[in-house]
Amino acid sequence: MLDRNHRANHRERSLLSKTGFMRALSPSALARLLDSAHITALPARATIFREGEPAMAFYALLSGYVRLYRVSRDGRQADIRICGPGDIFAECLIYGGDIYRFNAQAAENVSLARFDMQDVRELAEQDPTVSKAIMATLSDHLLSTMDCVVNDRLHTAPQRVADYLLTRCPSDNGPASIRLPYQKSLLAGMLGLAPEALSRAFSSLRRTGVTVRGRVIQIGDVEALKEI
Structure with missing residues (x-):
């Protein structure tokens, strides 16, 4: 359901370079990722990916908000996370499986960058700053999830x-x-x-x-x- 796809222009490359994930990369790794980014504009309520689909890419959000959620067997929905500008999502699957474990939906009009999972895996093997950036992001998300669990229970x-x-x-x-x-x-x-x-x-x-x-x-x- 992705449309209006194009390579990152100068403004979009600048925005991506300022995200926490990108700032941790070496200059050469950053350049390669920015060159590989596919920018997409989506309207509100558009589906980015669905649970169970092959996990081919992860995303960086440039503008708008994205809702990550799961759906139960009886159709009830539970939000996992609300992503805002500068956030990346689905990066947990770079090393964590071959299918998406949740749904991603544009909560409003959004602009996001798409990165191919396999390309990033290969780049991480060549440049340790990529694997370190991935681990740092996963650590941040784990700590945030722990805070969320504590908040819900207490x-x-x-x-x-x-x-x-x-x-x-x-x-x-x-x-x-x-x-x-x-x-x-x-x-x-x-x-x-x-x-x-x-x-x-x-x-x-x-x-x-x-x-x-x-x-x-x-x-x-x-x-x-x-x-x-």
Whole structure:
């Protein structure tokens, strides 16, 4: 379902070079990867790949947001991760299997770079900075997953929402205003909540002065929110 495919132009190469994964590469490895990148623009809700399909490529996100999720036998969906600009995804399969273990869908209009798995495997054998960059990325994702598991098991829904808001507050006290980068349905999935559970959590936070108007969240008292 990928379309509008082209080689990375100067602006796109510059954006890719600034990602954490690319910054760790040697100049020669970076040049080879940038030369091999295929840039694709996709509309919202477009499928990037499906669980069970051959894992032929991994991706770097240039703009927009991508939703990674699994589907149960009875059709229920569970979000694994929400990827934003600068993130890479499916790189865990470079050494971890020959099929995708989850689905990837554009949450909104996106631009992303596609990298061939086999090409990167071969490059990693020639240049240790590539394998080190892969390991560093996998380590970051593992630590993030561990934090997510702890958050799910130890925190209530209002606490998860409060923690999310606090990490994005522009100030440590007083009133604050933030704008969600994506729809509340995506935020719910990222926090491991059903949409209705997220709504109830926001309702319970009203006593701390939290109000919701579309994607804009007003926080009446940051200090009060920290006490949740």
